[in-house]
Amino acid sequence: AQTVTQSQPEMSVQEAETVTLSCTYDTSESDYYLFWYKQPPSRQMILVIRQEAYKQQNATENRFSVNFQKAAKSFSLKISDSQLGDAAMYFCAYRLALGGLTFGKGTLLTVNP
């Protein structure tokens, strides 16, 4: 079974600085999708970034980028120029073959002004 591990329950960053959130996963599949979701206090789940395993290039969305290391089964999220609005719970997720997601336990990110 696929598992997702986020080893950092909490992280903090100064406004305008860069922070990296870690995620590792376990799978025997060769082609798959990985996601980072953001959950602010409103509890709405918001997609931050998506990575397709067969693509070598790391995904980027504005200030958000990933470091995808397929052999190491690592999928970290880098947030550049952190903003107060980035404060939230961040979840790493692996897409299962039939449509559902397996999530990590999340990392609570605090942004200090």
Add this chain to the structure above:
Amino acid sequence: NAGVTQTPKFQVLKTGQSMTLQCAQDMNHEYMSWYRQDPGMGLRLIHYSVGAGITDQGEVPNGYNVSRSTTEDFPLRLLSAAPSQTSVYFCASSYSAGGRGYEQFFGPGTRLTVL
């Protein structure tokens, strides 16, 4: 588009009561899923569906039933509520075509308390 809608937003039940959490999407997505979110546990998959008439169990299916008679609707039934089912429930849908394939669109969630 309304996206993914869930009703009710909040619900309080007594132990042993049954109820149905409603989920609907208007994006013609083939995949739909139910998750529960507990403190410190992240989201865990309860049941999922790959199309009308097709459902299967996820990680934590016990105590829940689902059915999918239409593409749009995917209700989650609690047969006999227990305090351990106190949680926030999310419904999500996704599709597989185009450049944004497999992105899950989430509903706003239902907060359920079982006394």
